[in-house]
Amino acid sequence: MTTNKIEINGLxxxxxxxxxSFNALRDVSFGVGRGEFVSVIGASGCxxxxxxxxxxxxxxxxxxxxxxxxKELHGTGSERGVVFQHYxxxxxxxxxxxxxxxxxxxxxxxxxxxxxxxxxxFLTKVGLSDxxxxxxxxxxxxxxxxxxxxxxLAMDTEILLMDEPFSAIDPKNRIILQELLLxxxxxDGSEERxxxxxVTHDIDEAILLSDKIVVLxxxxxxxxxxxxxxxxxxxxxxxxxxxxxxxxxxxxxxxLLNTDIAERIGGDEVVL
Amino acid sequence: xxxxKRYLRVVHLLFIALLLIQLxxxxxxxxxxxxxxxxxxxxxxxxxxxxxxxxxxxxxLKLVVDIAGFIFVVLGIWSLATAKFNILNxxxxxxxxxxxxxFAEDKATxxxxxxxxxxxxxxxxxxxxxxxVPLGLFIGWSARIGSAATYITKFFSxxxxxxxxxxxxxxxxxxKSVSVFVIFLATFxxxxxxxxxxxxGVDKKIIxxxxxxxxxxxxxxxxVILPASLQQIFLGCNQGLSVSFIxxxxxxxxxxxxxxxxxxxxxSDFGDYTRTITGLLVIGIVVIAVTFLFNKLQNHLLRWxx
Numbered sequence: 001m002t003t004n005k006i007e008i009n010g011l012x013x014x015x016x017x018x019x020x021s022f023n024a025l026r027d028v029s030f031g032v033g034r035g036e037f038v039s040v041i042g043a044s045g046c047x048x049x050x051x052x053x054x055x056x057x058x059x060x061x062x063x064x065x066x067x068x069x070x071k072e073l074h075g076t077g078s079e080r081g082v083v084f085q086h087y088x089x090x091x092x093x094x095x096x097x098x099x100x101x102x103x104x105x106x107x108x109x110x111x112x113x114x115x116x117x118x119x120x121x122f123l124t125k126v127g128l129s130d131x132x133x134x135x136x137x138x139x140x141x142x143x144x145x146x147x148x149x150x151x152x153l154a155m156d157t158e159i160l161l162m163d164e165p166f167s168a169i170d171p172k173n174r175i176i177l178q179e180l181l182l183x184x185x186x187x188d189g190s191e192e193r194x195x196x197x198x199v200t201h202d203i204d205e206a207i208l209l210s211d212k213i214v215v216l217x218x219x220x221x222x223x224x225x226x227x228x229x230x231x232x233x234x235x236x237x238x239x240x241x242x243x244x245x246x247x248x249x250x251x252x253x254x255x256l257l258n259t260d261i262a263e264r265i266g267g268d269e270v271v272l
Numbered sequence: 273x274x275x276x277k278r279y280l281r282v283v284h285l286l287f288i289a290l291l292l293i294q295l296x297x298x299x300x301x302x303x304x305x306x307x308x309x310x311x312x313x314x315x316x317x318x319x320x321x322x323x324x325x326x327x328x329x330x331x332x333l334k335l336v337v338d339i340a341g342f343i344f345v346v347l348g349i350w351s352l353a354t355a356k357f358n359i360l361n362x363x364x365x366x367x368x369x370x371x372x373x374x375f376a377e378d379k380a381t382x383x384x385x386x387x388x389x390x391x392x393x394x395x396x397x398x399x400x401x402x403x404x405v406p407l408g409l410f411i412g413w414s415a416r417i418g419s420a421a422t423y424i425t426k427f428f429s430x431x432x433x434x435x436x437x438x439x440x441x442x443x444x445x446x447x448k449s450v451s452v453f454v455i456f457l458a459t460f461x462x463x464x465x466x467x468x469x470x471x472x473g474v475d476k477k478i479i480x481x482x483x484x485x486x487x488x489x490x491x492x493x494x495x496v497i498l499p500a501s502l503q504q505i506f507l508g509c510n511q512g513l514s515v516s517f518i519x520x521x522x523x524x525x526x527x528x529x530x531x532x533x534x535x536x537x538x539x540s541d542f543g544d545y546t547r548t549i550t551g552l553l554v555i556g557i558v559v560i561a562v563t564f565l566f567n568k569l570q571n572h573l574l575r576w577x578x
Contacts, residue, residue, distance in 0.1 A: 056484050082484040087477040092499040092576045101495070105485045135576040161484075 003070060004031035005159065005195040006055070010064035013050055013221075023220035024050045027064070030214050030226050035193040037185065039206035040214045043257065047221025048199045052163045055197060056082055068159070078106045081157035085164045088148035089136045095147045096123065096132035102151040122150040125184060142173040146180070153184060160185075160196045167201065174205070175237070182209055186234065203253050207246070208237055215256045224256050273333075278324045283337045286344040287317045293348050296356045304355035305369035312372045313347065316340050366546040374550045382535070382550075386558055389524065389531040392448060393516050393562075396455025400512065404460045405505060408467025409493050412501075421468060429461035433519055437526065451523045451531075458519050459512030466508020470501025503577070506570045513566060517559050532558065 013025040024047040032038045042048045053059040054066060057076035066073040068080075081102075082088070089098045099119040103110055110118070123132050126146040136144050145165055152160055165181075166174045185193060200206050206213050207229055215224045230249065231240060240246050290313050294306050323336045347368050353359045355367040366374075375382065411421045433454050440450035474497055482496040498505075524533025532555045539547035 053480075056480075058480055058483060076483050076486050078486045080484070082481070084477065084481060087475065088481050090478065090481070090496065090499070092502075102485060105487060137576060137578050 005034040005036070005069065006032040006197065007067040007070075008032075008064070009067070011051070011054065011061050011066060012063035013047065013054060013059065014062045015050070025054075025061075026220040026222050028216075028221065028223050029064075030223055032195055032197060032212075034195055036212060037193075037196045037198065037210050038212045038214060039198045039200055039210040040216060041200055041203060041206045041253070041257065042216030042221070043218055044201060046216040046218035048201075048216050049163055050221070051216070052161055052197065052199050055161050056080065079157055080159045080161055081106075081152035081155045083145070083148045083152050083160070083162045083165045085168055088151070089144060091136050094133050094135055095128060095139065096120070098136070098147065099123065099151045099154050102155045106155045106157055118154050119150075122154040123147075125153070126150040126180060142169050142177060145169060145177060149177075149181060149184070158195060160194050162196065162198045164199055164201070166205065174202075178205055178208060179237070182235075203250060203257070204241070207231070207250065207253070208235060208240070213253065215253065217257075217259055224259055227253065227256070273330055277330065278333070281320075281324070281337050283320055283341040283344065284317070286341050286348070287313060287320075290344045290348045290351075293351055293356065296352075298355050299358040300355045300362050300367060302362055302367075303370070304367035305373040306355070307369070308373040308376065309347065309351065309367075309369035313344065316343055363543070364545055366549060370546050371550050371553070374546045375554070378547065378550065382532075382554055385530055385532050385535045386554070389520060389533070390558070390562070392451045392531065393455055393520050396452040397459050397513060397516055399452070400456045400459035401463055401509060404463040404508075405467050405498070406493075408464045408505075409471060409497055409501075412468040412471030413493060413497060422465075422472075425461060425465045425468065429465055433458035433515065434522060437523060441527070447523075447527050447529070451520060451528070454519050454523060455516045458515045459509070462511040462515070463505065463508040466504045466506075466511075467501060470504030471497055473504065474500040502574060506574070510566070510570075513563065517555075517562075521555060 008031065009029050011025055011028040012023070014021045015024045028051065030038075040048045040051060050059065054061050055073070057073060057080070068077070089095070090101070093101060096116070096119045099122060100112075100115045103115045103118055120129070120132065123129050126149055128143060128146050128150065131139060131143060131147070136147070139147065148165070152162075166177050169177060185196065187193065198206070198209060210229050213227045213229060215227065216222065217224045230245070291310065294310060298304055298306070317340070320337060320340045323333055327333045327336070350368045354362060354365055355369065436454050436457055437450060440453045441447070444450050444453060478496065478500055482492055487496060520531070521533035521536075524531035525537040528534045532551060536548055536551035536555070539545075539551065
């Protein structure tokens, strides 16, 4: 087995709330291979966003280690691009300026004119070629997330961290954005795929997008299981969702997700 | 806009009423300069007509029309109470034509005085903003001294800046520099406090998205924190600006040799109330003009907020 791009080992994170410290994550370990798309799913409060903010470098763990390319992670880094659920873009910059600003942060050597060209290119890729001069407040939530994805991709970082990027988007647009992300990430095969860690609470989203799914259970957040997604790429949502294999796989994930709930209410099966 | 919406306005009736009032015989024995009043009214009516023909937004036309209407009504009543019926003491209450005539006559002096007043204000105001904003950004951003700084600011901003004038006079060589100094103090504290509260109020999500972009410290301060706190900074600036005018004119009345406050004080000491009122009106117009321009700047810089 080759070395992983991201290696998380025995990660423990404490949160302090009302002067009481509690375990948000306990002994979390998993690896993310180079060019792999890994989703982290779990009920709300299971610490999946906390896990991502540790990867982003915004939150320091209490124990364990996170390594990127074998090097211990310290704070934020220009090899990681991030898309949040809200407010990834700066409201005082136009969409295009936001992207150019992002490019400047990771590639100090790229000249202004080239930055503008790259920004236009990625705006077109996400279908926002007319929205470059608009401010984020003039865009819908879906368009803002398109722009945020365009920025993250234009920054051309090796790793993409996405924290529930589509959970505030209406179902129809969510599907469109998932397809868009997938096609941009898969590319035409000429470039190496980016390593993605994608946090979501949407099981179907996780199955459709990922190579591997990390299922977290809550109180404290621990890894219940890491599951490989058995479906070939490129995946066709419409065909896939109807199959028996899909249904079985989805049920397996659901029961993994609800293990802790079943334990807490005393039964061994949860009917949903 | 339809023709009717553009030209069928009550303001034109008010204009005609004002002219008709001028046909009444003057009761006042002094020269009331009816010609100057009529010239001014015609000019105002011309502005209304030009605006009616060319302006695109109905709201802006309505604004101009309403202001002109107000001016015509005030001039009409004023002229009735003074020149036409002599109800008010004509020494204390000059006729409107006289004030307009005085303004035209003293134009050069008035312009010099405005320049002097505005120069002093802008100097004090700009120096204060240039010092207070970066300082507020730095101190607000370094959270540890932030909370102490808030209390210290509260203390200093609660001292009315006007009480610094006597000390300023002892401290500084010219009265002009005292005015600049006092305006500086009057602007510095609200802008500094506004900047700090802006910085402390910046949404954590915005700071996080800047952090994950790995921005440098100067970029964090000036390209993220500064625009994110701009609204609060402008709040402080507006407060500073309005206090500045109060202070400046008060200071000019105490000991200056020029400026609009000096103009008003000087002529009222001589009992020249025509010039006093002229001065008052000019100060009002100047303050409104500056505030208007400043709001334009503010709206432009905050255009990204819906």
